[in-house]
Amino acid sequence: MSTDNTILEMRGITKLFPGVKALQDVTLTVARGEVHAICGENGAGKSTLVNVLSGVYPHGSYEGDIVFEDEVCEFRTLRDSERRGIVIIHQELALSPYLSIAENIFLGNEQSQRGVIDWNKTNAEAAKLLARVGLSEAPDTKIKDIGVGKQQLVEIAKALSKRVKLMILDEPTAALNDEDSAHLLDLVRSLKGQGITSIIISHKLNEIAAIADRTTVIRDGKTIETLDMRGAEKITEERIIRPMVGRSLDDRFPEREPNIGAEVLRIENWTVHHPIDQGRKVVDGASISVRRGEVIGLAGLMGAGRTELAMSVFGRTYGSNASGKVFKDGKEIHTRTVGEAIAHGIVYATEDRKRYGLNLIEDIKRNISAAALGKISRRGVVDREEEVLVAERYRKELNIKAPTVEAIVGKLSGGNQQKVVLSKWIFADPDVLILDEPTRGIDVGAKYEIYTIINRMADAGKSVVFISSELPELLGMCDRIYTLSQGRVTGQLPRAEATQESLMLLMTQEKAGTPR
Structure with missing residues (x-):
């Protein structure tokens, strides 16, 4: 009443x-x-x-x-x-x-x-x-x-x-x-x-x-x-x-027993300048590494250079005058274009999935196959039946809530859109997945499902670089966490030693520390 x-x-x-x-x-x-x-x-x-x-x-x-x-x-x-x-x-x-x-x-x-x-x-x-x-x-x-x-x-x-x-x-x-x-x-x-x-x-x-x-x-x-x-x-x-x-989430992060192997990716002394103000460094001599089966985190305040580091390594999609070295399995490689990066097994899931990560007016199957059409093509012609089968497999495995793979991606919820992004890159079969704010704008239930998918990839031997603004998320998911401030790596902490306070201290340092 x-x-x-x-x-x-x-x-x-x-x-x-x-x-x-x-x-x-x-x-x-x-x-x-x-x-x-x-x-x-x-x-x-x-x-x-x-x-x-x-x-x-x-x-x-x-x-x-x-x-x-x-x-x-x-x-x-x-x-x-x-x-x-x-x-x-x-x-x-x-x-x-x-x-x-x-x-x-x-x-x-x-x-x-x-x-x-x-x-x-x-x-x-x-x-x-x-x-x-x-x-x-x-x-x-x-x-x-x-x-x-x-x-x-x-x-x-x-x-x-x-x-x-x-x-x-x-x-x-x-x-x-x-x-x-x-x-x-x-x-x-x-x-x-x-x-x-x-x-x-x-x-x-x-x-x-x-x-x-x-x-x-x-x-x-x-x-x-x-x-x-x-x-x-x-x-x-x-x-x-x-x-x-509909259930109690006593533990918001699924458990994982790390099985960490040899180094897969190493970035050394990476420097990137602003795309317009080319005298300003947005990434300044950054060095990080990630091993097989490992989830590493990148923590930093707004403007610290996390996204800029990731995008510039992934085919120079951000910035100007990039310099430094990238090593894959101990050998120096070049990732000057997106195609080169993907060919070397490095992929990047953007934080802005609606603008850069998905074609919102296309269906699920077209979005999933987009990054690796060669895997379902014969003499340059896409096998449409194979495309449906692949998309249907990921729809079930990642629990994408849609009636069919013909559903338009723009009509899905944020969590399901993010699962389509992950499906696309998993289908590309990379060695290194860089995930930029993969749970932004997603509710707690869908977050748990995304975390489970990330753990599954690490268990399969993939290397994951996890960028997040939520420190509890990094602490709950990562084996090691790098901190950035003003474009510089200021330190790294193993999961056992990291706390919100210790990370924040490193995130607010003005000068780079000596990584452990």
Whole structure:
């Protein structure tokens, strides 16, 4: 039943797609002025639910009722929900990079008189909104000239311009560093003090525990429970995980008994310059090695040079004036192109799987076969039956949740997309896999599956280089961990000696230490 303090009720929401029941009798009650979190694994139905709420999926395409401010609403478009004060901010920001901040804030809601835009009013009103979100940039600054963290604040300012009552943030800190994430969460708290209600979808359970008043858990398209985060019971991350995955994850990392062999890859004195500012070194004399059956980690703060090191070794896909030596099985090799790197058994799974790792408009089988077409080709012609068989094998082995290998990759959840990326590179049969943030934006259940796949590759004798911003992940998965700071390797620690504190100390050193 609705109360005076309830701003939103979603009653019995059921949403069907061809062959899939995405939501089944979901209920959600949000109190006025609260921060309400929605948690669940990838594919649980979180985004589908907010798309129903915001009118992306129009009334009539789902069953159930949306009650907003004690009134049953039938939103047929996004604009319908925005008129009522419901604004959604997606993970992929909807900003035009070549327009100014002010133009983006009022895009579609122009400050005009008799059809002519009043630019003085536009910039003045934008300045007021920017002050509310704590952004000091001038209103005429181009979006392309500010970072992702500030762009997220522009999106919130845009929501405030629409007199938002209920703000929905879908993975708002997924692409932000710790400082920008903290600022964003502080802003949400501040807006709560101004009477604005927020719904936050996030995989970062520590942030949920810090900011949410209540948390609703969705699993397999159903509401499982709503937790009172400020009640008498202390809600831990483990307490949230249990209903999310349907089981207790006492150990978030699968066990592995390392069987480490001879050195496979050694990088010596590797130096790379910035692609535009060629006087600046982004990787400075870095040396690392990895042995057969070993998982090594690369730890570092933002800008430390981890991704730049990996990409420059993998076919010089980043930077300029790369120098240094790469040895494979004790012999010097060259990896000047992606083809050369793959031919030498070195592959790289990018952190930006949607932009660089996958063809989102193609199906699963085409994505999996893409990096090693020669293995299923005869005289330059791809054997389509063999392609299906290969993809079907990986779909089953890696538990890719899709009805067939004909499913379009862009429609899969983040965890399943990452499994397709891994399938592609496993099919290429490399000796060394460089995995850059392989679990970013993936829920805890899917993470465990990815970890299991990585362990399976190491057990098969593959060498794995694991780049992650999450220190607990590196500590849980790696046999050794290298630390980088300002492009330099500042040390390395075996798993038995590494702690978050010891790694952070090395990650913040200004000068390279002597690796053990």
